[in-house]
Amino acid sequence: DVKVTQSSRYLVKRTGEKVFLECVQDMDHENMFWYRQDPGLGLRLIYFSYDVKMKEKGDIPEGYSVSREKKERFSLILESASTNQTSMYLCASSLGDRAASPLHFGNGTRLTVT
Amino acid sequence: AQSVTQPDIHITVSEGASLELRCNYSYGATPYLFWYVQSPGQGLQLLLKYFSGDTLVQGIKGFEAEFKRSQSSFNLRKPSVHWSDAAEYFCAVGDDSNYQLIWGAGTKLIIKP
Numbered sequence: 631d632v633k634v635t636q637s638s639r640y641l642v643k644r645t646g647e648k649v650f651l652e653c654v655q656d657m658d659h660e661n662m663f664w665y666r667q668d669p670g671l672g673l674r675l676i677y678f679s680y681d682v683k684m685k686e687k688g689d690i691p692e693g694y695s696v697s698r699e700k701k702e703r704f705s706l707i708l709e710s711a712s713t714n715q716t717s718m719y720l721c722a723s724s725l726g727d728r729a730a731s732p733l734h735f736g737n738g739t740r741l742t743v744t
Numbered sequence: 745a746q747s748v749t750q751p752d753i754h755i756t757v758s759e760g761a762s763l764e765l766r767c768n769y770s771y772g773a774t775p776y777l778f779w780y781v782q783s784p785g786q787g788l789q790l791l792l793k794y795f796s797g798d799t800l801v802q803g804i805k806g807f808e809a810e811f812k813r814s815q816s817s818f819n820l821r822k823p824s825v826h827w828s829d830a831a832e833y834f835c836a837v838g839d840d841s842n843y844q845l846i847w848g849a850g851t852k853l854i855i856k857p
Contacts (some may be wrong), residue, residue: 661843663843670850675845680843728842729843
């Protein structure tokens with residue numbers, strides 16, 4: 631089974647802090663994604679990457695950046711955390727068949743910014 | 745505009761009863777259709793997918809879904825729910841021209857004992 635591991639289950643950070651969310655997958659998947667999940671809004675794509683060092687903006691990239699230096703690792707960075715970034719963050723990976731390839735999700739990181 | 749609508753925010757079903765969760769979409773291209781399930785405290789897991797062919801697709805955990813092109817719907821069904829089916833269910837739509845899926849807002853399934 632594919633395993634997608636997110637480094638933290640819960641995080642509490644202060645406004646203005648730089649925050650790193652880490653995600654590692656163990657199945658050599660080409661694609662990796664960062665989603666934000668808020669009640670009633672479903673999943674919203676922040677960034678995705680289809681190859682090492684490649685990144686593409688999703689629907690809500692503002693206030694976030696990403697890094698993919700190795701194929702298995704995809705990091706989400708909040709440059710200066712704000713209270714409106716309090717949310718559940720989900721990492722996912724998939725094979726290289728674009729939207730045809732099912733997503734494999736991590737268990738999520740619940741971030742609270744105070 | 746492309747969109748996915750799950751009209752029911754919550755659904756309550758008695759254990760052993762049948763279930764149908766609705767999903768309607770608006771999409772320009774021929775869509776790929778997915779249902780994912782999120783158990784409490786977990787990430788999402790794929791239940792089933794439809795790309796082409798037989799419009800009735802079988803998934804894991806006894807779920808099935810039917811694609812109806814004329815109604816732009818992809819409803820999820822299960823003949824008899826179990827308490828372990830309590831979760832949030834998401835419908836998603838994509839196509840082979842890009843990486844992004846369009847997601848519904850989710851339906852939370854509550855099981856009455």
